[in-house]
Amino acid sequence: MKLSFGLPLALLAGAIASPLASVGNSTFYNPVLPGWHSDPSCIQVKGTFFCAISTFISFPGIPIYASKDLINWKLVSHAWNRESQLPGVSASTVGQQDGMFAATIRYHDGEFHVACEYLGLPDGITDVVFKTRDPFNDKAWSDPVTFKTSNIDPDLFWDDNGKVYSVMAANHRSVYGTEREAPTLKVPIYTRKTGGIIYISEGGTEGNHSVTIARSHTITGPYESNRNNPILTNRGTDEYFQTFGHADLFQDxxxxWWGMSLATRTGPELEF
Structure with a gap:
C-alpha cells in the first residue's frame, strides 16, 4: 500500500487490511480528509469507521465522518448541533482560539461517546461528553454531561473493574486521570487488547508537533515510554508537510492497526 504522508488529515497504515484492499486499488494518497480537520479521533464499529474533529468556535460543532474503506468519507452528523445542548455558549464565545477542542470518539455497549473540552467560558475549561446510539442522526445526540477541569485533551477509559476515567494532559510531560462514577458518566473502554494499555500522546504543538507512545498494565501507571519516541514527526526538518500530531489509533x-493524524502544508515557516 503506497502512502503519501503529510497532508491535512493523514492516514497511517501499519499493514494492508484485506477489506480495504478489496476496493480494487491498493494505492491511495493522503489527505483522506483535506481541508481544516484538526485533532482527528477515529474508531471502527461493525465495519464502519467514524472520525470526530475539533471545530473550535464553529457551530454546529464536532462533525462526525463515516467511511467503509478509510478513503471515501461522508459527513453524517454533528455531536453539538443545537443550541439547547449548551444554552448560550456558542453565541458568547468569540475568541479565535476558544471553543470545542480535541474531540475524542469512543464506543461502548452500543453507544457512541464524544468527549471534548470547551475553552473560553468565564469559569475556565469545561469538559463535555455527548452520547448517541445513532451517529447518523443529529437529533439522536444527547445533551452533554459536563464537568470542570484545568486540563486539556480528554480521553475516555472504562476499566475492567467497572471504574470510569477521564484521562487528560495536565501538561506536556504528564497524564492526569480522574475517576468518575459509571452511573453518572457513561463513557467507554479505551484499551488496547495487547497485554496492556497503550497511551498515545502528542509531544509539543504547532511546529514542534509529534506523536509519542507509552504503555502500562494499569490506567494509573507507571507508563513505559517507547525508546524510539517520537514515533511520528517532521519537526526540525525543511519538509513541506509539517505539524504531524494529535494522532489516534484504531483497528479494522x-x-x-491504523492511525489518523493532522498535518499542515506549510513548510518549516509555519504561520497562522
Missing part, C-alpha cells in the same frame, strides 16, 4: 475488522 481484521485486527490491523
Amino acid at each position: 475488522t481484521n485486527g490491523k
Whole structure:
C-alpha cells in the first residue's frame, strides 16, 4: 500500500487490511480528509469507521465522518448541533482560539461517546461528553454531561473493574486521570487488547508537533515510554508537510492497526 504522508488529515497504515484492499486499488494518497480537520479521533464499529474533529468556535460543532474503506468519507452528523445542548455558549464565545477542542470518539455497549473540552467560558475549561446510539442522526445526540477541569485533551477509559476515567494532559510531560462514577458518566473502554494499555500522546504543538507512545498494565501507571519516541514527526526538518500530531489509533475488522493524524502544508515557516 503506497502512502503519501503529510497532508491535512493523514492516514497511517501499519499493514494492508484485506477489506480495504478489496476496493480494487491498493494505492491511495493522503489527505483522506483535506481541508481544516484538526485533532482527528477515529474508531471502527461493525465495519464502519467514524472520525470526530475539533471545530473550535464553529457551530454546529464536532462533525462526525463515516467511511467503509478509510478513503471515501461522508459527513453524517454533528455531536453539538443545537443550541439547547449548551444554552448560550456558542453565541458568547468569540475568541479565535476558544471553543470545542480535541474531540475524542469512543464506543461502548452500543453507544457512541464524544468527549471534548470547551475553552473560553468565564469559569475556565469545561469538559463535555455527548452520547448517541445513532451517529447518523443529529437529533439522536444527547445533551452533554459536563464537568470542570484545568486540563486539556480528554480521553475516555472504562476499566475492567467497572471504574470510569477521564484521562487528560495536565501538561506536556504528564497524564492526569480522574475517576468518575459509571452511573453518572457513561463513557467507554479505551484499551488496547495487547497485554496492556497503550497511551498515545502528542509531544509539543504547532511546529514542534509529534506523536509519542507509552504503555502500562494499569490506567494509573507507571507508563513505559517507547525508546524510539517520537514515533511520528517532521519537526526540525525543511519538509513541506509539517505539524504531524494529535494522532489516534484504531483497528479494522481484521485486527490491523491504523492511525489518523493532522498535518499542515506549510513548510518549516509555519504561520497562522
